[in-house]
Amino acid sequence: MTDTNSIGLHEGSASQLAEKLNHLLANYQIFYMNVRGYHWNVRGSDFFELHAKFEEFYTDLLTKVDEVAERILTLGHKPVHVYSDYVTLSRIQEDKDVHDGTTCVKGVLKGYQTIIELQRELLALASDADDEGTAAQAGDYIREQEKTIWMLNAYLSK
DSSP, X not given: OOSBOTTSOBHHHHHHHHHHHHHHHHHHHHHHHHHHHHHHHOBSTTHHHHHHHHHHHHHHHHHHHHHHHHHHHHTTOOOOOOHHHHHHHOSSOOOOSOOBHHXXXXXXXXXXXXXXXXXXXXXXXXXXXXXXXXXXXXXXXXXXXXXHHHHHHHXXXX
């Protein structure tokens, strides 16, 4: 009997990766709901610009939720799927009753910073496990989100 999973990774490594991915999934879910709330509730002179931008962000976040969950399944494990688990596992906290555009943008910025931190941890773990699939996914997300952080900081500097 072998200790590798169906994609050739050691089961112990796959289990550790799945656990880290589940934490990432939880953060993506809370972040998604926060950004969805910003989209619905933002007010002020930048409403139209921010309302559209938040929709762009949450649409992308929802895609990533699905991709992360499917990566967990690919590793042979089960993605968490109960909101109470997301709240428990997430470093990102729920952001309630936020209406001010600048505060919403700062919430998005902080969310992306947390997500990138988690993905860098995942990237290191994936590299150690020779898991190119997870490493590539995390690397692609990081590259894209670093640019988003630059743009959010530019927006906040206006």
